[in-house]
Amino acid sequence: MKKILMILSVLMIVLVACKEQPKPEELEKTPTMEEALKQAQDPNDFTQNPLVGELVSMDLAAQGNNNPLSDVATANKMVKDGAFIVFKAGEAYYVVLNKNDYTYNVEPLAQLAGKKIALYGMVKNVSGVNFFLMEKAEEAK
Amino acid sequence: MKKTIAILSLIILFALGINAQEAVKKTLPQEPAEATKKTLTQEATKPVAQTQKSAKQTQFKADVTGQVISLSKLAMGGIPTVTKAEAEELVKKGQPLALKSNDQIYLVYNTKNAFDGKSLAKYAEVKNLGIAGEVRYINGFAVIFAKQIQPVE
Numbered sequence A: 001m002k003k004i005l006m007i008l009s010v011l012m013i014v015l016v017a018c019k020e021q022p023k024p025e026e027l028e029k030t031p032t033m034e035e036a037l038k039q040a041q042d043p044n045d046f047t048q049n050p051l052v053g054e055l056v057s058m059d060l061a062a063q064g065n066n067n068p069l070s071d072v073a074t075a076n077k078m079v080k081d082g083a084f085i086v087f088k089a090g091e092a093y094y095v096v097l098n099k100n101d102y103t104y105n106v107e108p109l110a111q112l113a114g115k116k117i118a119l120y121g122m123v124k125n126v127s128g129v130n131f132f133l134m135e136k137a138e139e140a141k
Numbered sequence B: 001m002k003k004t005i006a007i008l009s010l011i012i013l014f015a016l017g018i019n020a021q022e023a024v025k026k027t028l029p030q031e032p033a034e035a036t037k038k039t040l041t042q043e044a045t046k047p048v049a050q051t052q053k054s055a056k057q058t059q060f061k062a063d064v065t066g067q068v069i070s071l072s073k074l075a076m077g078g079i080p081t082v083t084k085a086e087a088e089e090l091v092k093k094g095q096p097l098a099l100k101s102n103d104q105i106y107l108v109y110n111t112k113n114a115f116d117g118k119s120l121a122k123y124a125e126v127k128n129l130g131i132a133g134e135v136r137y138i139n140g141f142a143v144i145f146a147k148q149i150q151p152v153e
Helices: A002-020 A033-040 A058-062 A072-080 B002-027 B034-045 B055-059 B071-076 B084-092
Strands: A045-057 A085-089 A092-098 A117-126 A129-139 B064-070 B097-101 B104-109 B129-138 B141-151
Touching (some): A045 A058, A045 A072, A058 B104, A058 B141, A085 A117, A092 B071, A117 B071, B064 B071, B064 B084, B064 B104, B071 B097, B104 B129
Parallel strands (some): A092 A129
Antiparallel strands (some): A045 A117, A085 A092, B064 B097, B064 B129, B097 B104
Protein backbone atom coordinates (compact mmCIF):
# COMPACT_ATOMS: atom_id res chain seq x y z
CA MET A 1 0.00 0.00 0.00
CA LYS A 2 2.86 2.31 0.89
CA LYS A 3 4.40 1.60 -2.48
CA ILE A 4 1.22 2.60 -4.30
CA LEU A 5 1.08 5.81 -2.29
CA MET A 6 4.71 6.54 -3.14
CA ILE A 7 4.15 5.95 -6.86
CA LEU A 8 1.08 8.16 -6.86
CA SER A 9 2.93 10.94 -5.04
CA VAL A 10 5.82 10.77 -7.52
CA LEU A 11 3.39 10.89 -10.42
CA MET A 12 1.73 13.98 -8.98
CA ILE A 13 5.06 15.72 -8.47
CA VAL A 14 6.08 14.92 -12.06
CA LEU A 15 2.79 16.27 -13.39
CA VAL A 16 3.05 19.50 -11.42
CA ALA A 17 6.69 19.96 -12.44
CA CYS A 18 5.81 19.46 -16.14
CA LYS A 19 3.03 22.01 -15.97
CA GLU A 20 5.04 24.70 -14.25
CA GLN A 21 8.17 24.36 -16.40
CA PRO A 22 8.72 27.64 -18.25
CA LYS A 23 8.59 27.61 -22.06
CA PRO A 24 11.96 28.00 -23.82
CA GLU A 25 10.96 31.39 -25.30
CA GLU A 26 10.02 32.63 -21.83
CA LEU A 27 13.46 31.90 -20.53
CA GLU A 28 15.39 35.06 -19.93
CA LYS A 29 18.06 35.61 -22.54
CA THR A 30 21.46 36.52 -21.33
CA PRO A 31 23.40 38.44 -23.98
CA THR A 32 26.71 36.93 -24.84
CA MET A 33 29.79 39.01 -25.57
CA GLU A 34 29.33 38.30 -29.30
CA GLU A 35 25.77 39.59 -29.24
CA ALA A 36 26.78 42.68 -27.32
CA LEU A 37 29.49 43.41 -29.92
CA LYS A 38 27.02 42.92 -32.76
CA GLN A 39 24.65 45.40 -31.16
CA ALA A 40 27.45 47.89 -30.75
CA GLN A 41 28.42 47.61 -34.43
CA ASP A 42 25.20 48.49 -36.23
CA PRO A 43 25.33 46.71 -39.60
CA ASN A 44 23.37 49.58 -41.17
CA ASP A 45 25.78 52.24 -40.01
CA PHE A 46 28.26 53.36 -42.64
CA THR A 47 28.99 56.77 -41.17
CA GLN A 48 32.55 55.80 -40.21
CA ASN A 49 33.38 53.00 -42.62
CA PRO A 50 31.87 53.54 -46.06
CA LEU A 51 29.88 51.14 -48.16
CA VAL A 52 31.83 50.56 -51.36
CA GLY A 53 30.14 49.82 -54.64
CA GLU A 54 29.20 50.98 -58.11
CA LEU A 55 26.35 52.62 -59.97
CA VAL A 56 23.89 50.49 -61.91
CA SER A 57 21.12 51.71 -64.18
CA MET A 58 17.86 49.91 -63.54
CA ASP A 59 16.76 50.92 -67.02
CA LEU A 60 19.70 49.06 -68.55
CA ALA A 61 19.12 46.17 -66.13
CA ALA A 62 15.52 46.00 -67.40
CA GLN A 63 17.00 45.50 -70.86
CA GLY A 64 19.26 42.75 -69.58
CA ASN A 65 22.43 44.78 -69.07
CA ASN A 66 23.30 44.70 -65.40
CA ASN A 67 26.85 45.99 -65.79
CA PRO A 68 27.88 48.97 -63.68
CA LEU A 69 27.91 52.35 -65.42
CA SER A 70 31.39 52.67 -66.85
CA ASP A 71 31.73 56.34 -67.79
CA VAL A 72 30.59 59.73 -66.59
CA ALA A 73 29.10 60.86 -69.92
CA THR A 74 26.78 57.87 -70.14
CA ALA A 75 25.82 58.22 -66.48
CA ASN A 76 25.04 61.92 -66.90
CA LYS A 77 22.91 61.24 -69.97
CA MET A 78 21.00 58.53 -68.13
CA VAL A 79 20.36 60.83 -65.18
CA LYS A 80 19.19 63.58 -67.56
CA ASP A 81 16.85 61.15 -69.33
CA GLY A 82 15.27 60.21 -66.01
CA ALA A 83 16.70 56.71 -65.73
CA PHE A 84 16.52 55.10 -62.32
CA ILE A 85 20.06 54.72 -61.00
CA VAL A 86 20.85 52.54 -58.02
CA PHE A 87 23.95 51.75 -56.02
CA LYS A 88 25.26 48.19 -56.01
CA ALA A 89 27.38 46.99 -53.11
CA GLY A 90 28.15 43.29 -53.07
CA GLU A 91 24.91 41.55 -53.94
CA ALA A 92 22.67 44.29 -52.57
CA TYR A 93 21.16 47.25 -54.41
CA TYR A 94 20.28 50.56 -52.80
CA VAL A 95 18.20 53.60 -53.72
CA VAL A 96 20.45 56.49 -52.71
CA LEU A 97 18.80 59.45 -50.99
CA ASN A 98 20.31 62.52 -49.35
CA LYS A 99 20.38 62.01 -45.61
CA ASN A 100 19.30 65.59 -44.86
CA ASP A 101 16.11 65.90 -46.92
CA TYR A 102 15.56 62.35 -48.24
CA THR A 103 15.69 63.53 -51.84
CA TYR A 104 16.80 61.32 -54.69
CA ASN A 105 19.78 63.03 -56.28
CA VAL A 106 22.17 60.80 -58.18
CA GLU A 107 23.73 63.59 -60.25
CA PRO A 108 26.77 63.97 -57.94
CA LEU A 109 27.16 60.20 -57.92
CA ALA A 110 27.09 60.10 -61.72
CA GLN A 111 30.37 62.07 -61.68
CA LEU A 112 31.95 59.03 -60.02
CA ALA A 113 30.65 56.52 -62.59
CA GLY A 114 33.22 53.98 -63.68
CA LYS A 115 34.98 54.17 -60.33
CA LYS A 116 34.54 52.34 -57.07
CA ILE A 117 32.40 54.65 -54.95
CA ALA A 118 32.56 54.96 -51.16
CA LEU A 119 29.26 56.04 -49.64
CA TYR A 120 29.00 57.30 -46.07
CA GLY A 121 25.64 57.20 -44.30
CA MET A 122 23.01 54.79 -43.11
CA VAL A 123 21.13 51.90 -44.67
CA LYS A 124 17.40 51.73 -44.11
CA ASN A 125 15.02 49.06 -45.38
CA VAL A 126 11.39 50.06 -45.84
CA SER A 127 8.81 47.68 -47.32
CA GLY A 128 11.57 45.58 -48.86
CA VAL A 129 13.31 48.53 -50.51
CA ASN A 130 16.91 49.19 -49.49
CA PHE A 131 17.61 52.89 -49.07
CA PHE A 132 21.03 54.40 -48.52
CA LEU A 133 20.75 57.72 -46.70
CA MET A 134 23.90 59.34 -47.97
CA GLU A 135 25.98 61.86 -46.06
CA LYS A 136 28.97 61.90 -48.38
CA ALA A 137 30.25 60.16 -51.51
CA GLU A 138 33.80 59.87 -52.74
CA GLU A 139 36.02 57.68 -54.84
CA ALA A 140 36.94 54.61 -52.85
CA LYS A 141 40.59 54.41 -51.82
CA MET B 1 -6.06 4.39 3.32
CA LYS B 2 -8.30 3.44 0.46
CA LYS B 3 -9.89 6.85 0.66
CA THR B 4 -6.53 8.55 0.37
CA ILE B 5 -5.67 6.51 -2.72
CA ALA B 6 -9.02 7.33 -4.24
CA ILE B 7 -8.53 11.09 -3.62
CA LEU B 8 -5.02 11.02 -5.03
CA SER B 9 -6.20 9.13 -8.10
CA LEU B 10 -8.93 11.68 -8.64
CA ILE B 11 -6.42 14.53 -8.42
CA ILE B 12 -4.16 12.83 -10.97
CA LEU B 13 -7.07 12.23 -13.31
CA PHE B 14 -8.07 15.88 -12.97
CA ALA B 15 -4.51 17.06 -13.75
CA LEU B 16 -4.30 14.75 -16.75
CA GLY B 17 -7.64 16.09 -17.96
CA ILE B 18 -6.41 19.71 -17.84
CA ASN B 19 -3.22 18.79 -19.73
CA ALA B 20 -5.22 17.00 -22.40
CA GLN B 21 -7.54 20.01 -22.80
CA GLU B 22 -4.56 22.33 -23.33
CA ALA B 23 -3.07 19.99 -25.90
CA VAL B 24 -6.35 19.93 -27.83
CA LYS B 25 -6.56 23.75 -27.77
CA LYS B 26 -3.06 23.99 -29.25
CA THR B 27 -3.79 21.57 -32.07
CA LEU B 28 -7.14 23.12 -33.03
CA PRO B 29 -6.93 25.21 -36.23
CA GLN B 30 -6.86 28.96 -35.64
CA GLU B 31 -9.69 31.18 -36.72
CA PRO B 32 -9.27 32.67 -40.19
CA ALA B 33 -7.39 35.96 -40.34
CA GLU B 34 -9.36 39.22 -40.31
CA ALA B 35 -8.49 39.91 -43.94
CA THR B 36 -9.86 36.55 -45.02
CA LYS B 37 -12.98 37.09 -42.92
CA LYS B 38 -13.52 40.48 -44.55
CA THR B 39 -13.12 39.16 -48.08
CA LEU B 40 -15.46 36.30 -47.32
CA THR B 41 -18.15 38.61 -45.97
CA GLN B 42 -17.59 41.09 -48.77
CA GLU B 43 -18.04 38.39 -51.37
CA ALA B 44 -21.15 37.14 -49.68
CA THR B 45 -22.75 40.59 -49.56
CA LYS B 46 -21.53 41.79 -52.96
CA PRO B 47 -24.53 42.97 -54.94
CA VAL B 48 -25.16 41.42 -58.31
CA ALA B 49 -25.05 44.84 -60.00
CA GLN B 50 -21.41 45.31 -58.93
CA THR B 51 -20.30 42.20 -60.74
CA GLN B 52 -21.80 43.43 -64.00
CA LYS B 53 -18.98 45.70 -65.08
CA SER B 54 -18.84 47.70 -68.24
CA ALA B 55 -17.23 46.09 -71.27
CA LYS B 56 -14.22 48.39 -71.01
CA GLN B 57 -13.60 47.52 -67.36
CA THR B 58 -13.87 43.80 -67.93
CA GLN B 59 -11.33 44.04 -70.74
CA PHE B 60 -8.82 45.66 -68.39
CA LYS B 61 -7.27 43.09 -66.11
CA ALA B 62 -4.91 44.64 -63.59
CA ASP B 63 -1.93 42.54 -62.62
CA VAL B 64 -1.15 44.86 -59.74
CA THR B 65 -3.36 47.33 -57.89
CA GLY B 66 -2.26 49.94 -55.40
CA GLN B 67 -1.55 53.58 -54.73
CA VAL B 68 0.98 56.04 -56.07
CA ILE B 69 3.71 56.80 -53.56
CA SER B 70 6.89 58.80 -53.29
CA LEU B 71 10.02 56.78 -52.56
CA SER B 72 11.39 59.68 -50.51
CA LYS B 73 8.29 59.74 -48.33
CA LEU B 74 8.47 55.99 -48.00
CA ALA B 75 12.06 56.23 -46.73
CA MET B 76 11.02 58.90 -44.24
CA GLY B 77 8.74 56.33 -42.66
CA GLY B 78 5.49 58.27 -42.81
CA ILE B 79 2.49 57.80 -45.08
CA PRO B 80 4.10 57.54 -48.51
CA THR B 81 1.06 58.42 -50.64
CA VAL B 82 1.08 61.75 -52.44
CA THR B 83 -1.51 64.21 -53.70
CA LYS B 84 -1.71 65.01 -57.39
CA ALA B 85 -0.05 68.39 -56.85
CA GLU B 86 2.75 66.80 -54.81
CA ALA B 87 3.26 64.09 -57.40
CA GLU B 88 3.54 66.61 -60.23
CA GLU B 89 5.99 68.68 -58.21
CA LEU B 90 8.08 65.60 -57.42
CA VAL B 91 8.19 64.56 -61.06
CA LYS B 92 9.33 68.09 -62.02
CA LYS B 93 12.18 67.75 -59.51
CA GLY B 94 13.12 64.30 -60.81
CA GLN B 95 11.98 62.52 -57.68
CA PRO B 96 10.85 58.91 -58.22
CA LEU B 97 7.26 57.76 -57.81
CA ALA B 98 6.29 54.13 -57.41
CA LEU B 99 3.27 51.95 -56.79
CA LYS B 100 2.55 50.50 -53.38
CA SER B 101 0.42 47.38 -53.39
CA ASN B 102 -0.19 46.02 -49.87
CA ASP B 103 3.37 46.05 -48.60
CA GLN B 104 5.09 45.54 -51.94
CA ILE B 105 6.68 48.45 -53.77
CA TYR B 106 6.72 48.32 -57.58
CA LEU B 107 8.90 50.42 -59.84
CA VAL B 108 6.87 51.20 -62.93
CA TYR B 109 8.53 50.86 -66.33
CA ASN B 110 7.00 51.42 -69.72
CA THR B 111 7.06 48.94 -72.56
CA LYS B 112 10.25 50.59 -73.87
CA ASN B 113 12.01 49.45 -70.66
CA ALA B 114 12.33 53.01 -69.36
CA PHE B 115 11.54 54.10 -65.80
CA ASP B 116 8.12 55.70 -65.95
CA GLY B 117 7.36 57.25 -62.60
CA LYS B 118 6.08 60.28 -64.54
CA SER B 119 3.02 58.40 -65.80
CA LEU B 120 1.98 57.73 -62.23
CA ALA B 121 1.71 61.42 -61.31
CA LYS B 122 -1.70 61.90 -62.89
CA TYR B 123 -3.03 58.90 -60.96
CA ALA B 124 -1.90 60.15 -57.55
CA GLU B 125 -4.76 60.11 -55.02
CA VAL B 126 -6.42 57.21 -56.87
CA LYS B 127 -7.15 54.73 -54.11
CA ASN B 128 -7.04 51.65 -56.31
CA LEU B 129 -4.85 52.10 -59.33
CA GLY B 130 -4.56 49.09 -61.58
CA ILE B 131 -1.60 48.31 -63.78
CA ALA B 132 -1.64 45.60 -66.39
CA GLY B 133 1.74 44.31 -67.38
CA GLU B 134 4.50 41.88 -66.69
CA VAL B 135 5.99 41.79 -63.20
CA ARG B 136 9.67 40.96 -62.91
CA TYR B 137 12.12 41.06 -60.05
CA ILE B 138 15.26 42.90 -61.08
CA ASN B 139 18.15 43.45 -58.67
CA GLY B 140 15.85 42.89 -55.71
CA PHE B 141 13.27 45.42 -56.91
CA ALA B 142 9.78 44.46 -58.04
CA VAL B 143 9.34 45.99 -61.47
CA ILE B 144 6.12 46.12 -63.47
CA PHE B 145 6.35 46.77 -67.20
CA ALA B 146 3.09 48.64 -67.61
CA LYS B 147 1.03 48.01 -70.72
CA GLN B 148 -2.03 49.79 -69.37
CA ILE B 149 -2.71 51.93 -66.32
CA GLN B 150 -6.16 52.84 -65.10
CA PRO B 151 -8.13 53.22 -61.89
CA VAL B 152 -10.12 50.17 -60.87
CA GLU B 153 -13.18 49.89 -58.64
